[in-house]
Amino acid sequence: MSKLELTRLNANDDGFEQQLENMLSWESVSDATMQQVVADVIADVRQHGDVALMKYSEKFDRFAVQSMTELTLTADAIEAAFHRLPTEKQEALTLSAQRVASYHEKQVAQSWQYEDESGVTLGQQITAMDRVGIYVPGGVAPLASSVIMNAMPAKVAGVGNIIMATPAPDGQVSDFVLGAAYVAGVSEVYLLGGAQAIAALAYGTETVPAVDKIVGPGNAYVATAKQQVFGKVGIDMIAGPSEILVVCDGQTNPDWIAMDLFSQAEHSHDAQAILISQSDEYLSAVLASIEELLPTMERQETILESLNDRGLFIKVDQLEDAKALINKIAPEHLELSIDNPESWLADIRHAGAIFMGRFTSEALGDYCAGPNHVLPTSGTARFFSPLGVYDFQKRSSIIGAxxxxxxxxxxxxxxxxxxxxxxxxxxxxxxxxxx
Structure with a gap:
């Protein structure tokens, strides 16, 4: 394993602002070559429909099929996958879905009307979208939680048809992912990945119905495709690498904080883990925990690359100084590992999700706390919100004179x-x- 070379900064040093800006910078726009590749795939799917999808399935997923039936899973097949799972996984998926549904039910908006003093009836009618597509990556990790987080708010909103696209490399798809689709109310699954899946969901083919909105994470090709079909359909957001910002007063077990930082760094080498404290000694203690625990991690190479490239420890004079840095960074995940974290809430304007107290790990939010784990990244928490029911409801103005x-x-x-x-x-x- 390579050497750990995590960046440490002092907020009082000359040049800190520029150093911080450099560490936060992430280029989210794909290059011209990728843009053209994606545009060509979209055009191909629009023109040739199912034939193009089957071609790309063989080319990119090594899954040669004779008909789209082999790339289509019905509701019965999704349910069967759930029942193939061990009882422990069935129960965990069910509990997660129930908690996420319960939280999102609080977000459901209701139609309203009133008559003003001039006799005009005014109001707003709230309706759900007809059909939504969720994209679930098919890489090394079977992202069952992503299925629940993307599909459940649509179901709670009242979307009638939730379609999932997920690639099946070598013809294989995870029962864990399909089981999540079952508990989250997915109507049908298409074994499609990449830009071709996004094109199929946006424009429809002979088999795949066009949707009103596409949500869910993916690689650069998926993100680029979502950019290109936006306008024909709605999209959730263009997500960057996962990130976590932990503020700690030095009183939390350093091993806990090290593992919290790992929980995001293990996603990819582009992921970012930041720790802010007023104590140099505590920062060093967490660094020591990282060095001790890293060899025990299955994804240690990914974590190490993430920490070396984008990991950041920041020393501030007083812990209160961290508030300004939080709002500047606008993190996807913010852990307040401090006493009385509620007292900080009024001063925090920009954060995707806020985890309060020493016992609230970010991982709770990823899986089963209830709030959505689809969050704005790369500083976009300044103007984006977590995915929610409101993303699947539309508002129509009512005027009657x-x-x-x-x-x-x-x-x-x-x-x-x-x-x-x-x-x-x-x-x-x-x-x-x-x-």
Whole structure:
């Protein structure tokens, strides 16, 4: 194993701001070559439909099929996969889905109306999308939690048809992932990956129905494809590498913090783990824990590469100074491993999810606490929110004017529309003026 060379900074040093900016920087835009490759795949799927999907299945997933039936799993097949799982996994998936559903039920918006003083009925009608597609990567890790987190808020929102696309390298797909699809209410599964899956969900083929929105993580090709089909369909966000920011006052077991940092670093070499403390001695203690525990980790090479490339320890004069850094970094995951973390909430404006107290590991949120683990990354917590029911509900404005209200407001419309030189607008309203 290579040597650990994690970056340590002092917030008071000259050049700290630039050093921090350099460490946070991550280029999320794919290059021109990738953009063209993805555009070509999308065009191919749009033109040739199922034939293109079967071709790419053989090319990229080494899964040669004679018909789309072999790439399609019905509700019965999904249920059968769940029942093949050991009881322990069935119960864990079920509990996770129940907790996630319970949390997201609090987010359901209701339609509303009122009549104002001029007699106009105004309101908002809330409806769910008809059909949603979720993408689940098919790499080394069987991401069952990703299925639950992406599908469950759509189900709670009332989406009638939830479709999942996941690749099946060498024709293999995880029963654990399919079992998660079952408990989360997925209607059907297509064994499709990459940009071709996104194209199929966006535009539809002879077999795959087009959806209204596509959510879920993926590699750079998937992210690029989501960018390119946006507008034809909605998307959740373009997610960057996973990240965690831990603020600790030096009183938490250093081994706990080391493992919390590992929990994100093990995702990929691009993942980022940051620790802020007012104690140099504590930062050194956590570093010692990292060096001791790292050889015990199955994904130690990935963790080491992540920590060496993007890992960061920051020393501040006073722990309160961490608040400004939190809002600047706008982390995906924020652990407040301190006494009385609730007292910090009013000062934290930008964070995807906030984990409060020494016992609340980020991993709880990844799997079964209840809130969604699909979170804004790379500083986008400044303007994005966690995935939720609201991402699968639409709002329609309601306006209903009585004869008197149409007459009175029509006079206002007449002035405004003629001021904009839009005569038809003005005359449309003027025709309903009574006097």
């Amino acid at each position: 009585s004869s008197g209200a149409a007459s009175e407001l029509g006079k206002v419309v007449s002035v405004l529309a003629r001021g904009e030189l839009l005569t038809a607008h003005a005359r449309s309203a003027e025709q309903r003026i009574n006097d």
